[in-house]
Amino acid sequence: MKIIIDAMGGDKGPIEMVKGTIDAVNEYGVNVILVGKEDIIQNELKKYSYPKDKVEILVANDIITNEDDPAMAIRRKKDSSMVVGAKALSDGIGDGFISAGSTGALLASGIFIVKRIEGIDRAALTVIYPTIKGFSLLLDAGANVDCKPEYLYQFALMASVYMEKAMGVKSPTIGLINIGSEEGKGNLLSKETYEILKKSQLNFKGNIEARELPSGTVDIIVSDGFVGNVALKLTEGMAISIFSILKEEFIKNSRTKVGAALLKPELRNIKAMMDYREQGGAPLLGIRKPMVKAHGSSDAFAIKNAINQLIKFIEKDVIKIIEDNMHVLDNK
Amino acid sequence: MKIIIDAMGGDKGPIEMVKGTIDAVNEYGVNVILVGKEDIIQNELKKYSYPKDKVEILVANDIITNEDDPAMAIRRKKDSSMVVGAKALSDGIGDGFISAGSTGALLASGIFIVKRIEGIDRAALTVIYPTIKGFSLLLDAGANVDCKPEYLYQFALMASVYMEKAMGVKSPTIGLINIGSEEGKGNLLSKETYEILKKSQLNFKGNIEARELPSGTVDIIVSDGFVGNVALKLTEGMAISIFSILKEEFIKNSRTKVGAALLKPELRNIKAMMDYREQGGAPLLGIRKPMVKAHGSSDAFAIKNAINQLIKFIEKDVIKIIEDNMHVLDNK
Numbered sequence: 291m292k293i294i295i296d297a298m299g300g301d302k303g304p305i306e307m308v309k310g311t312i313d314a315v316n317e318y319g320v321n322v323i324l325v326g327k328e329d330i331i332q333n334e335l336k337k338y339s340y341p342k343d344k345v346e347i348l349v350a351n352d353i354i355t356n357e358d359d360p361a362m363a364i365r366r367k368k369d370s371s372m373v374v375g376a377k378a379l380s381d382g383i384g385d386g387f388i389s390a391g392s393t394g395a396l397l398a399s400g401i402f403i404v405k406r407i408e409g410i411d412r413a414a415l416t417v418i419y420p421t422i423k424g425f426s427l428l429l430d431a432g433a434n435v436d437c438k439p440e441y442l443y444q445f446a447l448m449a450s451v452y453m454e455k456a457m458g459v460k461s462p463t464i465g466l467i468n469i470g471s472e473e474g475k476g477n478l479l480s481k482e483t484y485e486i487l488k489k490s491q492l493n494f495k496g497n498i499e500a501r502e503l504p505s506g507t508v509d510i511i512v513s514d515g516f517v518g519n520v521a522l523k524l525t526e527g528m529a530i531s532i533f534s535i536l537k538e539e540f541i542k543n544s545r546t547k548v549g550a551a552l553l554k555p556e557l558r559n560i561k562a563m564m565d566y567r568e569q570g571g572a573p574l575l576g577i578r579k580p581m582v583k584a585h586g587s588s589d590a591f592a593i594k595n596a597i598n599q600l601i602k603f604i605e606k607d608v609i610k611i612i613e614d615n616m617h618v619l620d621n622k
Numbered sequence: 623m624k625i626i627i628d629a630m631g632g633d634k635g636p637i638e639m640v641k642g643t644i645d646a647v648n649e650y651g652v653n654v655i656l657v658g659k660e661d662i663i664q665n666e667l668k669k670y671s672y673p674k675d676k677v678e679i680l681v682a683n684d685i686i687t688n689e690d691d692p693a694m695a696i697r698r699k700k701d702s703s704m705v706v707g708a709k710a711l712s713d714g715i716g717d718g719f720i721s722a723g724s725t726g727a728l729l730a731s732g733i734f735i736v737k738r739i740e741g742i743d744r745a746a747l748t749v750i751y752p753t754i755k756g757f758s759l760l761l762d763a764g765a766n767v768d769c770k771p772e773y774l775y776q777f778a779l780m781a782s783v784y785m786e787k788a789m790g791v792k793s794p795t796i797g798l799i800n801i802g803s804e805e806g807k808g809n810l811l812s813k814e815t816y817e818i819l820k821k822s823q824l825n826f827k828g829n830i831e832a833r834e835l836p837s838g839t840v841d842i843i844v845s846d847g848f849v850g851n852v853a854l855k856l857t858e859g860m861a862i863s864i865f866s867i868l869k870e871e872f873i874k875n876s877r878t879k880v881g882a883a884l885l886k887p888e889l890r891n892i893k894a895m896m897d898y899r900e901q902g903g904a905p906l907l908g909i910r911k912p913m914v915k916a917h918g919s920s921d922a923f924a925i926k927n928a929i930n931q932l933i934k935f936i937e938k939d940v941i942k943i944i945e946d947n948m949h950v951l952d953n954k
Contacts, residue, residue, distance in 0.1 A: 422863055432801055435809035469764055469851040477767035477848045500852040501859035516809045519801040520832040520849055521856055527833035528860035531754055535895065539888035549884030556871035556878055563867065 291604055293597060294384035297326035297334075298353045298371040299391025300593075301586050307390065308334035310593025315344050317594065320601060323348050323384050325375040348383075350374035353391075356586075360394030364402055372396060376403040379579050386580035386600045388571060390588045397433050400577040407609065409616040412437070413576030414445045415515065415583075416452070417522060420563060421506025427453055427462075428511040429575065432519035439482040442466070442512055443490065448575040448612050449510045450492050455606035456573070456599065465498030465508035467517055472497070479514060487512075533561065571596030573603055575612075580604050623936055625929060626716035629658035630685045630703040631723025632925075633918050639722065640666035642925025647676050649926065652933060655680050655716050657707040680715075682706035685723075688918075692726030696734055704728060708735040711911050718912035718932045720903060722920045729765050732909040739941065741948045744769070745908030746777045747847065747915075748784070749854060752895060753838030759785055759794075760843040761907065764851035771814040774798070774844050775822065780907040780944050781842045782824050787938035788905070788931065797830030797840035799849055804829070811846060819844075865893065903928030905935055907944075912936050 293314075297307045308331060311322050324331050325348045335345065352370040354363045367373060372391055376399035379387040387404075389396050393415065401413055414430040429445045430437070446464050453462040466483055468476040473484060475497055487494040495508055503511060503521060513521065536557070540550035550557070571582035580603040584596040625646075629639045640663060643654050656663050657680045667677065684702040686695045699705060704723055708731035711719040719736075721728050725747065733745055746762040761777045762769070778796050785794040798815055800808040805816060807829060819826040827840055832853060835843060845853065868889070872882035882889070903914035912935040916928040 422867065435801060467852060469767060469848055469855075477846075480848075500854075500856035501862075503856060504859050504863035514809075516801055516812075517849060517852055520799060521852060522832075523801075524832035524835060524853055524856050525860060527836050528857060529864070530833075531836035532861070532864050532892075535754060535892050539892060540885065542888065545884055546888055549881045552877055552881030552884070553872065556874065560864070560867050560871060 291386075291601065292321040292323060292384045293600060293604075294323045294325060294348070294375050294378050294387045295597070296371045296375045296387070296389035296391055297324040297331050298350070299389040300584065300588050301390075302589060304330050304334050306588065306590045307593055309338070309590035310588070311597065312338045312340050312345070313590060313594040314597040315340050318598060318601060320344070320597070322346070323378065325350050325378070326353075326371045327351055348374060348378055354395045356392045358392065358395065360392060360398040361402070363392075363395050364398045372399050373403065376400065376581075379581070380404045386582065386604045388582045388584060388593075388596055388600050390584035390586055390593065390596075393432075393583055393586075396581065396583050397574060400574050400581050404581065405578050406576050407578050407613060407616075410444055410448070410576045410612075412441045412444070413574055414441075414448070415518075415572070416449060416575050417572045419503070419511060419522065419525070421504055422563075423506035426503070426506055426509055426511050427457075428513075428518055428522060430513065430515035430518050431522050432515045434515040435519075436516075437479060437514035439479060439486050442479070442483045442514065443486045445575070446487060446492055446494070446510065446512045447490075447615065449512070451611050451615065452573055452575060452603070452608050453509055455608050455611060456602040459509050461493045462509035463493050463495045464510045464512060465495050465502075467500060467503075467511060467513040467521065468497035469499070470497060471499055483512075571599045573599075573608075578609065580609060623718075623933065624653040624655060624716045625932060625936075626655045626657060626680070626707045626710050626719045627925075627929070628703045628707045628719070628721035628723055629656040629663050630682070631721040632916065632920055633722075634921060636662050636666050638920065638922045639925055641670070641922035642920070643929065644670045644672050644677070645922060645926045646929040647672050650930065650933060652676070652929070654678070654929075655710065657682050657710070658685075658703045659683055680706060680710060686727045688724045690724065690727065692724060692730040693734070695724075695727050696730045704731050705735065708732065708913075711913070712736045718914065718936045720914045720916055720925075720928055720932050722916035722918055722925065722928075725764075725915055725918075728913065728915050729906060732906045732913050736913065737910050738908055739910050739945060739948075742776055742780070742908045742944075744773045744776070745906060746773075746780070747850075747904070748781060748907050749904045751835070751843060751854065751857070753836055754895075755838035758835075758838055758841055758843050759789075760845075760850055760854060762845065762847035762850050763854050764847045766847040767851075768848075769811060769846035771811060771818055774811070774815040774846065775818045777907070778819060778822075778824055778826070778842065778844045779947065781844070783943050783947065784905055784907060784935070784940050785841055787940050787943060788934040791841050793825045794841035795825050795827045796842045796844060797827050797834075799832060799835075799843060799845035799853065800829035801831070802829060803831055815844075903931045905931075905940075910941065912941065
C-alpha cells in the first residue's frame with residue numbers, strides 16, 4: 291500500500307505534515323509519497339530517521355490556498371501539490387490521497403480529477419462531528435447545498451459502509467436531521483428522504499432533532515449540505531462562545547481565579563473533547579478512490595491519525611463495497 | 623388598552639400565569655382578560671390584591687396541550703382557552719393576546735382565527751435568540767419549512783419594524799443565515815433572497831455564517847423555518863450538552879467540587895445568560911393583531927416581562943406600520 295500526502299496543505303504547513311507522515315511510516319510501516327516543493331520536503335525529512343525506501347517525493351511547485359476559488363484553482367494551478375497529488379491517485383501511482391489543505395479544492399480535485407463512483411450522483415463532504423459519546427459522522431457538510439432525496443439516500447448508504455468497514459461500527463445507526471422526530475415532519479426534501487430511508491435496508495432510526503446532535507444518539511447524521519454546514523458551524527460557534535464566556539467570568543477576581551485553577555485539568559479535558567485532532571481525517575465519500583481531508587489545523591499527531599484512517603479506508607475496500615451495493619440503490 | 627391572557631397555557635399553568643398577570647396589572651396599570659376555567663382563575667386571584675376593575679375573566683373550559691395536533695386542535699377544541707382567547711382578539715374584545723401554551727397551536731390560531739396581514743404571504747415564528755451581547759431576533763423558527771425568497775424578505779421587513787418600534791433598536795441590522803459570508807454563496811433560496819434584501823431599504827448586512835450566530839453580530843437573523851428551527855434547537859442542545867459535561871466533570875472529586883463552589887455565582891450567571899426568562903415574549907409576525915408567545919417554562923416574572931413586550935407591540939402600532947410599508951414589498 292502506498293499513500294499520497296499533500297505535504298504543503300494545512301495551516302501548519304510542511305513541518306507538521308512531514309513529521310506526521312514519518313510517524314505514520316515508522317508506526318504503521320506504510321509506504322508514502324510526499325507531494326510538494328522538493329527542497330522544503332527534503333529539509334524536513336533530514337530531521338528524522340526512517341526506512342528510506344518507504345518515502346518518495348513527487349515534485350509540485352505551486353500551492354492552492356484557502357483564498358483560491360476551488361474549481362478555478364483545480365483548473366489553473368496544474369502544478370499545485372493538490373492537483374499533482376490527485377492526479378497521482380487517479381493514475382494509480384498511490385492507493386489513497388490525504389490533504390489538510392482547502393476543503394473545497396480537495397473536493398473539486400476529487401470530482402474533476404479522480405471522478406465520482408459510477409452511479410453516485412454527488413460526492414459528500416463527510417465530517418467527524420464531536421459528541422458527548424465520542425463522535426458521529428455528519429454528511430453532507432457543505433458540498434451540495436441543493437439536494438434531491440436520492441442524494442441523501444446515497445450519502446447514508448456510503449457512510450454506513452464506511453463506518454462499518456473503516457471504523458468498525460457494526461450496523462451503524464442513521465438519523466435524518468429534521469425539525470421534529472415524528473414521521474411526516476419537515477420540508478419536502480426531508481419527507482421524501484424519510485420514505486426512501488425507511489424502505490431501505492439501512493439501519494435508519496428516523497428523524498433526529500438538532501437538539502439531539504451533540505448527544506450522539508446516532509452514528510451517522512444525514513442532511514443536505516446547507517443544513518449540515520449550518521449545524522457543523524453552529525456547533526463550533528457555540529463551543530467557542532461558551533468557552534469565551536467561561537474564560538471571561540473565570541478571570542473576574544481572585545476568587546474565580548482560584549476556582550478556575552482548581553478546575554484546570556477538567557476544563558482542558560472538555561476542550562479536548564470538542565477537538566478534531568484525535569478523530570483522524572474525514573473521508574470524501576462518492577469519489578472513485580480513497581481520499582481523506584485532514585483538519586486544516588492538524589498537527590503531526592492529527593496527521594498520523596488521519597493517515598491511519600486512510601489506511602483502513604483502503605484496506606477494508608470501502609469503495610468496492612459501495613460499488614457492489616449500488617444495485618441496492620436501484621431497488622430502493 | 624386591554625390584554626387577553628391564556629391563563630391555562632404553559633408548563634407551570636395558572637399559578638404562574640395569574641401571578642405574572644397581576645404583577646403586570648399592578649406595575650403597568652394595564653387592563654387584562656384572563657381566559658380559562660373560572661374556579662381555577664378565581665382561586666388564584668384570591669391570593670393577590672389588585673384593582674378589581676382592571677381584571678376580567680373570560681370562561682373557557684377546555685385546554686390545548688403540546689400533544690394535540692395544532693391545526694386539528696384549533697378546529698375541534700372550540701372551548702379551549704387558546705381558541706376563545708384568539709377569537710376575543712379577532713373580535714376586538716382585547717388589543718393583544720399572549721399565551722405560553724403550544725407554539726404550533728398559537729400560530730394556527732393566529733393564522734386561522736385572527737388571520738394574516740393582507741399582502742403578507744406567511745406568518746413567521748419569531749424567537750428571542752440569546753447571544754453573547756444579549757439577544758437577536760430569529761425568524762422563521764419553524765412555521766414555514768419550505769420558503770420562497772419573498773417570504774424571507776417579508777420576514778426581514780416585519781422583524782425590522784418590530785425591533786425598531788417595539789424594542790427600541792434603531793435601524794436594526796439583518797443577517798441571512800448562509801454557508802459562507804460572501805455574496806453568491808448558498809443554495810438557490812439564499813442566493814435569490816440575498817438579491818432582494820440587497821436591493822431593499824432594510825439595513826441588510828449580508829450573509830451570516832452559523833458560527834457567528836452566538837456572537838450576536840446582527841440584530842435580526844433571517845432564514846427559512848427549517849434552517850431556523852435547526853439553528854435554534856442546536857443552540858439549545860449545545861448549551862445543555864456543555865453544561866452537562868461541566869457538571870459531570872465538576873463533581874468528580876473534592877478538588878473539583880471546591881473549584882466549582884468558588885465559581886458558583888459565575889456559572890449561574892452564564893446559565894442565566896442563555897435563559898429566555900429575561901427576554902419577554904416572542905411576537906408572531908404576520909398576524910393581523912398583536913400576539914405574543916411566552917416561553918413554555920415561563921414563571922410569573924417571565925409572564926410579566928412578556929406582557930410588557932406585548933404592551934409595546936400594541937402601543938407602538940407595529941402592525942399598522944408594517945401595513946403602511948407593504949407598498950415597499952411591491953417596489954423591491
